[in-house]
Amino acid sequence: MKQIPKIFVGLMAGLVLGAAANAGPRLDTIMDSKVLRVGTPGDYRPFAMKTEAGSYEGLDIDLIEQLAKDLGLKVEYVQTSWPNLMPDLQANRFDVAVGGITRNAARIGKAEMLPGYAPFGKVALVRTSDAQRYQSLDDLNQPKVKVIKNPGGTNEAFVLANLGQAQVSTHEKNAEIPGLIAEGKGDVMITETYEALHYSKADPRLTALFIETPLTPQNYLGFMLPADDPDYVRVMEFAWDLMDKRGGLKQASDHWLK
Numbered sequence: 001m002k003q004i005p006k007i008f009v010g011l012m013a014g015l016v017l018g019a020a021a022n023a024g025p026r027l028d029t030i031m032d033s034k035v036l037r038v039g040t041p042g043d044y045r046p047f048a049m050k051t052e053a054g055s056y057e058g059l060d061i062d063l064i065e066q067l068a069k070d071l072g073l074k075v076e077y078v079q080t081s082w083p084n085l086m087p088d089l090q091a092n093r094f095d096v097a098v099g100g101i102t103r104n105a106a107r108i109g110k111a112e113m114l115p116g117y118a119p120f121g122k123v124a125l126v127r128t129s130d131a132q133r134y135q136s137l138d139d140l141n142q143p144k145v146k147v148i149k150n151p152g153g154t155n156e157a158f159v160l161a162n163l164g165q166a167q168v169s170t171h172e173k174n175a176e177i178p179g180l181i182a183e184g185k186g187d188v189m190i191t192e193t194y195e196a197l198h199y200s201k202a203d204p205r206l207t208a209l210f211i212e213t214p215l216t217p218q219n220y221l222g223f224m225l226p227a228d229d230p231d232y233v234r235v236m237e238f239a240w241d242l243m244d245k246r247g248g249l250k251q252a253s254d255h256w257l258k
Helices: 004-021 025-033 059-070 085-090 128-133 154-162 174-182 193-202 230-245 248-256
Strands: 035-040 048-050 074-079 117-120 122-127 146-149 167-170 188-192 206-209 219-221
Touching (some): 025 035, 025 230, 035 059, 035 085, 048 059, 059 074, 059 248, 117 193, 117 248, 122 128, 122 154, 122 174, 122 193, 128 206, 146 154, 154 167, 154 188, 174 188, 174 206, 188 193, 193 206
Parallel strands (some): 035 074
Antiparallel strands (some): 117 219, 122 188, 122 206
């Protein structure tokens, strides 16, 4: 059994050396520099959050750090935003985007995405004192209901498509919206299962609704890659699969999502 880790190390070393010897342009650049540039909005708990000290923490951060380590790379974080996530990726500002990114056809039509993880649905974060008011999507879609959305992501798309009768406003900083709901400056935040659970556990003034019966069918998150180098995508898919088989995905999920 003691030989198994050595076998894995040997496989990974062979993969990296082989890839570097016959790599596409992006993979070649990454292997030469030994740096993996990681873009994230850094405002979506519990997947990726920028700390007051300027570092990042969360499930996606643990995963990308482990993936980079297995490939012998150093992570360099690049700050982005949800509206600029795809444009920045296509402009070559970073090599992979993380931070609670929903897998969908629109994104996969423009970029590559690693296998899905963390199944979720769209849910609502509301004030605990008002939770009984909202039993259905129709209850949210009312003229007196104030919905606060963050621009640029799938949560905004859901709000615009389904809550046209409500009072909808936009707040640029996603991480500040739960506090605005708790303070009564808004009534509803549409988000995903895990973010809603995180904030409802952290603040008793908030309640996560529709957890068992989400407002949308189940979907998955995924890391997003540029579609300009198939060799790079294959290496990243291999590294993800190996990390998963070693238990890294389960370990990080147990820590951040339980």
